[in-house]
Amino acid sequence: MRVALSLARRQAGQTHPNPNVGAVLVKDGQIITQGITASSGRPHAETIVIENAGKNASGATLYVTLEPCSHHGKTPPCADAIIKAGIKTVVIACHDKNPQVSGGGIAALKKAGIEVIENICEKEGLEVNRGFFSVIEKKRPYISLKIATSLDGKITSPHSRWLTDEAAREFGHLLRAQHDAILTGSGTVLADDPLLTCRLSGLEHRSPIRIVLDRSGKIPKNAKLLQDGHESWVMGHELPGAIEEITKRGITSVLVEAGAKLTSAFLESGLVDKVYWFRAPIVIGKEGLCVTETLEKLARFKQIEHIKLGNDSLEIYECSQES
């Protein structure tokens, strides 16, 4: 299952509005083949491993990070393919909460006499598809907020453009690759004219859709992110309307990389699920701009991870309901 999960994780941000699924087929204690949902969301990981294995799938055990589908969508149901291939046991990380599936895949497999082992690494399975599940449960994408500050909470320094070093910035690019879309405000575009692409070597093709909230049409047509040929959406909506529109367009996960004003607005809206707080080991003092300069409301988080990145560090927080 760990192999299947790591396969699924690799494809984060690439399969929306569909979930990213990893599957591994094991026979006689050996992995015979493995698969990941393709970038367009089709074919499914289960279909891939079954096709790869051919007749060899008979009697094998399938490890899959999400309950196989049981409904006829763009493709025939995976549950049928699994039954037809003669697979003996199916190990599943988590249920598909999509009302069209929700237990139906498991029921179909069991009915056909297949042994089904459920909820193996369930927490990790839910995390891998946190965006897909967020849309089902909260009717909005999973929203991550990226913040990079000094120790005293400042996002600008009179002394340098970047607060953090290379390692932290590269991690930021990896986060971009793992989300369906990246969202910023018109102020950031006007101030920095950023590309907001993933520029990690080998992952350039995984740049997310760029979304700019530009209420008053301030963004010039020659902004870099409108010129580089990669997809960008400029939207006149405010929060939370912008999120509704983004949800309609099939986005399941959003990374917000914005200035103090929009960052504060997101924190205030209670729409944030996770905060990636990059922290440079410097104290800037009164000349810097505080990340929450306009925030009116207290927000309380829970630290779930602390990662050292060169001289900087990354604190990962979950936002609790009270915020």
Next chain:
Amino acid sequence: MRVALSLARRQAGQTHPNPNVGAVLVKDGQIITQGITASSGRPHAETIVIENAGKNASGATLYVTLEPCSHHGKTPPCADAIIKAGIKTVVIACHDKNPQVSGGGIAALKKAGIEVIENICEKEGLEVNRGFFSVIEKKRPYISLKIATSLDGKITSPHSRWLTDEAAREFGHLLRAQHDAILTGSGTVLADDPLLTCRLSGLEHRSPIRIVLDRSGKIPKNAKLLQDGHESWVMGHELPGAIEEITKRGITSVLVEAGAKLTSAFLESGLVDKVYWFRAPIVIGKEGLCVTETLEKLARFKQIEHIKLGNDSLEIYECSQES
């Protein structure tokens, strides 16, 4: 040596202006006795273990965190006592940089035919007596700065008196016990009327001397820290004059627990060796006061540790020379 170091660490803040030393006497692979410098700085750890062991010291190995003294101070030199006791081997964590000793203790032992093994856990040995060495090398105490903020660098919240929870506050009390003195400004005394004592159960007797910088004589006589019978110094000096005076009075380590103004002044002065940054997982926003509201200068640190304390965390930084 690790046992000796942990003995020495226990006595941090209790022996100034003398170093806090731990000693362990080992014979036939067994610890026969151990000792720590007494609270007044006398007797020395070496004297204690030799007296404890009596005739049994002959042929034993002494582990000691600091080079034994070779000069006649208030007590006869430890090196002489070690030789007289017939100790065979002496293992030393670090040299005593005090010009009156500096290698003299080791030379005396070697001259008497004792095997001397030097620089075992040297870094830890230097750290244990960082205050004692700071006075020798920098002519001032080792200065630690305690800061407790929200994620966005605020030290006050309109919603609560304490930003951090119990675990972080208890750790703060432990830090007090480990320093010779605790320093604050008149503003903090006027605003909070704090005791600044160590209130950890069993360590109440280890409260450090309280120092209040009160340039314009604002502190009322009925301030709690002037009334509780424990030692307090109210000083009219500014930085760095205050530190010179404190050094003269035999203080080797100071914990600064102050408001935004004095904290910024210390960071600006370049007098800070270590920062203990307690961080509550909340974002306060525009109503909070930033810890560096008056800081004019950039300060760059190096994170050496990150400790999770309940919901809060503690980041420990060393201040590099450029700050």
